[in-house]
Amino acid sequence: MIWVDTIVQGVLLGGLYALFAAGLSLVFGIMRLVNLAHGDLIVLAAYLILFVVTVLGVHPLVAVLLAAPMMFAIGWGLQRLILTRTLGDDILPPLLVTFGLSIVIQNALLEGFTADSQRIPMGAIETASVALGPVSVGLIPLLTFASAVLVIFALNQLFYRTSLGRAFRAVSDDPTTAQLMGIRPASVFATATGIAMVVVTIAALYLGVRSNFDPTIGPARLIYAFEAVIIGGLGSLWGTLAGGIIIGVAQTLGGSINPEWQILSGHIAFLVVLLIWPRGLFPRAFD
């Protein structure tokens, strides 16, 4: 029974990693841009939520609703003003620029909010748990997982069922011909990054409610997100959820054997999956 419990906790943890990764996966799928500042943007959003909670005295869920459009605007502007200039045949400029951006965000947060660790206060719900058959799971981890499934479902609907989603896929296939359809690639990319930042805001809520955060923890969160995206298959959103779950389960299983093995076993699972399926679990047909 203890195993079932461990695996369920791992699956739920995977939901958190999938939330971290979904925005990354979306942006990569559309513009082949690897954003090394993604983890720091999650931390930035967590501070933004905390700031709104503190200043306006509203519930964190309300703060998310206020922070999300602000993060959309930040993502839109970031893409329009900076990231769009790095896109091209060479993959190095986006890596260098987003690496620099990561350092800029960390230092700006240190200046603005100090190095003290923070937490987003959610009240009694933080410790509440529900019985799920034989196992008892925390309400917050359950909400995290449900949010991850919902976010990925919504992104998939957007991608495959809407006019904007068609434009995302068309621009990613062939930006020149897309312009002949009246699509402005730079504006579509900016919208995509804006949407990714809305997902980042949702991820930031759970990051900040579940554990302490400080300005420097972004890059460590980014690693799990990357691993989830890569073993899921680059650009596949459901693959990203599967990837997150694999890493989450590996971590809790490893941690239940020996707490020191928790992080390591996640990375080992990542390597094993890549050895067996070098293109990830759900590779895209066209790359």
Added chain:
Amino acid sequence: MTLLSTHGLTAFYGDFQALFGVDLTLGAGETLAIIGANGAGKSTLLRSVCGLIPAASGMIRFDGADVGALSAPEIMALGIAMVPEGRRLFPSLSVEENLLIGTYGRKTQGTWSLSTVYDLFPVLRERRHNPGTALSGGQQQMVAIGRALMSNPRVLLCDEISLGLAPVVIKDIYAALPRIKEGGTSVIVVEQDIGQALRVADRVVCMMEGRITLEGTPARLTRAVIHDAYFGARV
């Protein structure tokens, strides 16, 4: 009435000059054929008109306005649609999605919609849920033409729609042109193969080395004259 015209249009790829002062006119409701050998500058001319490459000098007028400085999406929104050389369907999109995306920058009520495009090319209706690139070359060309029609353009630019297709398929595709004309769209067809283009065109322009070398109606142009304009005068 002139709908679209270029005046002294030049275009460059880096240092290489591909167009040398091209003057072209297209009347409302007219079908114009531009013929010329490989490398004559036909595609460059179409790409300049639809805003994909900036005109180095000269002017492009559409419906009375100077559109030379506009971007490709802006020109598309005005009603100039392009069927690019090599069809260029979007591989991630199904046949139907490829058609639907043709309206992204210009949504108008008019002759052309999903159902009328399927009536024009019935084989596409059966295959509408297939990936665009799973189709035969001829069917892909039909999707590319349909995709351009979906925005109910005022001008349709067709770049070598017969390229790489069997003669019977080319005939099928050219059979659609009169129906496209009836819908009120002016058409420019660019071809290396003279046969089909001359049959549908009201007027013919021949290009060589970035310049227009001959212009006239199909009835008045003999094969010998076209041959000279196409390959250069015989010495």
